[in-house]
Amino acid sequence: MNRMFRRYHRQIAIVLCLPLFLTVLTGMGYTIAHEWLHQNEFGEFLLGLHTLEILHLEAIYPILNGLGLIGLLITGLSMTGLFRTRA
Numbered sequence: 001m002n003r004m005f006r007r008y009h010r011q012i013a014i015v016l017c018l019p020l021f022l023t024v025l026t027g028m029g030y031t032i033a034h035e036w037l038h039q040n041e042f043g044e045f046l047l048g049l050h051t052l053e054i055l056h057l058e059a060i061y062p063i064l065n066g067l068g069l070i071g072l073l074i075t076g077l078s079m080t081g082l083f084r085t086r087a
Helices: 002-036 040-050 061-080
Strands: none
Touching (some): 002 040, 002 061
């Protein structure tokens, strides 16, 4: 069972690496550009990239990111041994 969760965890992590990296970088970039540097146009561009509104995927992209993170959380927690019964 642990081997199966490890395999799923690895596969999910490979698939989600780029989308999560994009989400983190554009989220931080938006905060820096909009709030600190007062670059509103660049901040709006980063926000559009953050939600993939540019590609018209703003309705499904956050849901897919969230489901992927839930999958990583479940498989990661199952590998920690917190839920195993001790003899």
